[in-house]
Amino acid sequence: MNKEITLRLKGGIEKSVPSGTTCLDLIKLFGSPKETIGVQVNGVVKDLSAPVENNAEVMLLTFDSPEGREIYRHSSAHIMAQAVKELFPSAKVTIGPAIEDGFYYDFDFERPFTPDDLEKIEHKIKEIIKRNLPIIRKELNKEEAIQLFEEMDEPYKVELIRGEMEPPITAYQQGDFIDLCRGPHVASTGRIKAMKLLSTGGAYWRGDENNKMLQRIYGTSFSNRIQLDAHLKKLEEIKKRDHRRLGKDLDLFSTSDQIGSGLILWHPKGTMIRKTLEDFWREEHLKAGYEFVSTPHMAKQDLWKQSGHLSFYKENMYNAIDVDGIPYQIKPMNCPFHIMIYKSSLRSYRDLPLRWGELGTVYRYERSGVLHGLLRVRGFTQDDAHIFCRPDQIESEILKVLDFTTHVLSTFGFEQYDIYLSTRPEKYVGGLDHWEQATSALEGALKQKGLPYEIDPGEGVFYGPKIDMKIKDSLGRSWQCTTVQVDFNLPERFEMSYRGDDGKAHQPIMIHRALMGSIERFFGVLIEHYAGAFPTWLAPVQAKVIPITEQHREYADRLHESLQHAGIRSEVDHRSEKMGLKIREAQLLKIPYMLIVGDKEVSEETVAVRSRDGETRVASFDLCINQIKEEIIERRPVYGG
Secondary structure: OOOEEEEEEOOOOEEEEEOOEEHHHHHHHHOOOOOOOEEEEOOEEEOOOOEEOOOEEEEEEOOOOHHHHHHHHHHHHHHHHHHHHHHOOOOEEOOOOEEOOEEEEEEEOOOOOOHHHHHHHHHHHHHHHHHOOEOEEEEEOHHHHHHHHHHOOOHHHHHHHHHHOOOOEEEEEEOOEEEEOOOOOOOEHHHOOEEEEEEEEEEEHHHOOOOOEEEEEEEEEEOOHHHHHHHHHHHHHHHHHOHHHHHHHOOOEEOOOOOOOOOOEEOHHHHHHHHHHHHHHHHHHHHOOOEEOOOOOEEEHHHHHHHOHHHHOHHHOOOOEEEOOEEEEEOOOOHHHHHHHHOOOOOEHHHOOEEEEEEEEEEOOOOHHHOEOOOEOOEEEEEEEEEEEOHHHHHHHHHHHHHHHHHHHHHOOOOOEEEEEEOOOOOOOOOHHHHHHHHHHHHHHHHHHOOOOEEEOOOOEOOEOEEEEEEEOOOOOEEEEEEEEEEOHHHHHOOOOEEOOOOOEEOOEEEEEEOOOOHHHHHHHHHHHHOOOOOOOOOOOOEEEEEOOHHHHHHHHHHHHHHHHOOOOEEEOOOOOOHHHHHHHHHHOOOOEEEEEOHHHHHHOEEEEEEOOOOEEEEEHHHHHHHHHHHHHOOOOOOOO
């Protein structure tokens, strides 16, 4: 007879059961809902078929939990792979993980999958779900696993087994389909209730562009059709807001194959928004006690050796350039340059803290497959700053940075954040005591501000721990922007010092921080956050004057001149087109205000104000200008707000 073990469910409920009781039996025992799709036993996620051998803390997992969603969507990926194999037997399966909001699976197939193929695959998926096939876990030794997948003619699975897997090796079978997988999975294919294939694309095997190009199919799944429909509606909205499409439609930026991937060409309207962003950045930094510096785009390679970048960051740096027989490196970071400015003079404890900011353009190598509009580029401008301070000033300076960050981001309408404290990675430099001191200072500042945060173990940079703040946009999506890093390493490497009140030399602390992250990425986020309809203070054209006929040209020009004199960016549409067309085009360009003038407006010195959302009103010439000007000066984060 099996020994008795005690299982404790979240909430304090305890049950005594025989050792070896399966997780499926536990669900029945605890009277849990049918929606349970997996179990977490002492923190380890397991299939419902898994036995529990010893005393344990048990958590029942549903689709509402992150772990439950991963099980559900990973199982969905397997069902999709089975459908592909049944329809296209020559396709070779590779990997198919769950990802945020969905899943994908990569196949080695002789041609790209078409929309018609996706329709057929979806139909087959419904068949497989309807069959309600049990999903069975199998344990194999290495030789058995290799033999199985060789017989199935699945070379990618064999490569994975030979390369990195240690027994026991697990596979999951549903009907005639078997896939190499660690699991866990739902109990049967019928547990998947709502599934949709989304798109196809190319992907290199193991993400290496030297390997074969595979065909990737993306999909998503939810526990019911209502959730799926809501998600698909959100995806449509995301598609409408895609900054690459809006960037083209609004004539903001472009790229060129002749120039190179990941390098942005800023058009006049995009440059005007960028200038407005940078002017705001400079103005607020001056108020916050920062000074500005400016540094070159490259430096001798020895500088990057001393900083440690060549050892820890080389894969993201471009090859050296020979200058008079000396190797130079294009900069991936601004920090060593700021250190050189610090070292150009003797510093006293009375001089600290020094806060230096730079909109510094840097260049980093990104694989072509990950480049994505403005969000992932090879050349970008960081809104960079470095604070040099004494050890006793670390926490107070971090507090100031956090206050400054929330002020700047709230100006754009960002009020919600996910905050992470990233700790020491496997590859790091510096002493453990410095790492502990820096981590403690960052954590202390977060606690003092009452900001909720999560620990992100091992995700710090090689020279120090950091705080990452992810902003949430109008669709609830998270974007990495702000980062704050404490660094003892670079001051030590560059032998930085200041004269203390004891007359001795001491080493300063360096705080790296960026609020927006980069101008390019932040601009891309703003385009999608606002759906291209920038608040008035940011809009490249804030008002368009539209005369009804040629007779009203003089009055329109006078209004345009007054708007410009008041600092309002305006244009006049003198084309001999119909009014409806002019208004429609201004709305498509998302211009905040259309100022329409005709006989009545000329005679009464008024203007018909039409907002881009269609609202109309009549205002006096001067009142109209003052109201728009006030909206700009206040930098209202929402247009018309």
